[in-house]
Amino acid sequence: MQLDHFWRASLVALALGCAAGAHAENFPSRPIRLLTPYPAGLTPDVATRVLADKLSKIWETPLVIEAKPGANGFLALGGAKQAAPDGYTLVVVGDAHMTTNPKLLTSVPYDPQKDFQPVSLFFRAPFLFYTSSSAPYQSIGDLIEAARKDPKKITYGTPYVGSPAHFGGAILAQATGTQMMPVHYKEGAQIYTAVANGDISFSVATIGSGLPLVKAGKMKMLATASKERLADYPQVPTVKESGGPDLVVETWVGLMAPAGTPAAVIEKLNAGITQALKDPELVSKFAALGIEPQGSTPAELQKRIGDELSEVEARMKRLGISIE
Known part of the structure; x- marks a missing residue:
């Protein structure tokens, strides 16, 4: 009886294995759905x-x-x-x-x-530090110095608590022993408008988010939050080169x-x-x-x-x- 049960279990396992193999061999044989949490038009x-x-x-x-x-x-x-765990x-x-x-x-x-x-x-996607094109800050070192002189002066925009932008500003403040105040916005576009207008001191954002206003002459790149300069923007120093700590902020999808x-x-x-x-x-x-x-x-x-x-x-x- 035990032997018969063993053989039955083995045959079932073999059948399931063959079915899975056949499924993988023919995959995909129909359309695949990609569910995405991102609104249409955003970089992801x-x-x-x-x-x-x-x-x-x-x-x-x-x-x-x-x-x-x-x-x-x-x-x-x-x-x-x-959803069914079938790869579709x-x-x-x-x-x-x-x-x-x-x-x-x-x-x-x-x-x-x-x-x-x-x-x-x-x-x-690597992140960069942006400020208004008319701001007096020419480097991360300038931001740090301004924060040391006036702890309530330097603010930065983030889309939500715990976002890469929030972490980037908070890590910069902690690493330099300064106070930099986060300002949370409901929409990303509001952040960059506020930076461009000088309502907040800086933002930490991807190239795709910040570049349009840089090209429009309303914002400038202070530094890239990466280990090395970006190949497409070699003129932009890293945070460390710009007078700040060795700071890396990036996101992945x-x-x-x-x-x-x-x-x-x-x-x-x-x-x-x-x-x-x-x-x-x-x-x-x-x-x-x-x-x-x-x-x-x-x-x-x-x-x-x-x-x-x-x-x-x-x-x-x-x-x-x-x-x-």
């Missing part, structure tokens, strides 16, 4: 459409983008969490969804490590699948993304958006999420940041 949305166009050609299968913005990404991630529903996520919100918000309706299976990163998606399907999805990210046209379009193509293995993305969850929690405690 545009980049997702560029990537989707390349993947649709590689797989000869349409990729249908469904924008579900709002609610801190809960709508898009909730939809993906409930993916969700676009940023570090805020996977590593900041779970530590910042008191109630998050998903577990970033248990409810999703990492597929791949697909871009990173990647793709996740529902937990339980077969490993062979994840592998095929990852291979397609890796191929697409090498496409010269995609690289050029990403550069125009101020972002850099960056892929990863599923394991690398999984590790990154785990590491950053710990880092964010420690950083929030160190900086005294909590939801307001």
Whole structure:
């Protein structure tokens, strides 16, 4: 009886394995949904459409983008969490969804490590420090000096508590022993208008967000929050070169699948993304958006999420940041 049970279990396992293998071999055989928490027109949305166009050609299968913005990404991630784990529903996520919100918000309706299976990163975006073109600050050192002379003078704009922009300003203040006051805005456009008008001292933003007002002559780049100068903007010094600490602020965006998606399907999805990210046209379009193509293995993305969850929690405690 025990032997008969063993053989039956073995046959079931073999059948399931064959079915999964056949599914992966034929994948994808129908359109793939990409759920995204980003509003249409923002850099992550545009980049997702560029990537989707390349993947649709590689797989000869349409990729249908469904924008579900709002609610801190809960709508898009909730939809993906409930989807069948077959590779035909993916969700676009940023570090805020996977590593900041779970530590910042008191109630998050998903577990970033248990409810999703990492597929791949697909871009990173470095941040820069911007100020008004008419501001007296010519360097990060000037901002620090002004903050030391008048602790209530220097302010910076952020889109929400715990955002990369918020962390960037808070880390700069803590590292230099100064006070720099965050001002939170509901919309990104309001931040850059306030900077351009001189209502706040500076902002920390991506190239895609700040460049339009720089080109319009209303803002200027003080420094890039990265280890090295950016290849496309070699004239902009790093924060350290500009008289500040060794400060890195960046964001990343990647793709996740529902937990339980077969490993062979994840592998095929990852291979397609890796191929697409090498496409010269995609690289050029990403550069125009101020972002850099960056892929990863599923394991690398999984590790990154785990590491950053710990880092964010420690950083929030160190900086005294909590939801307001």
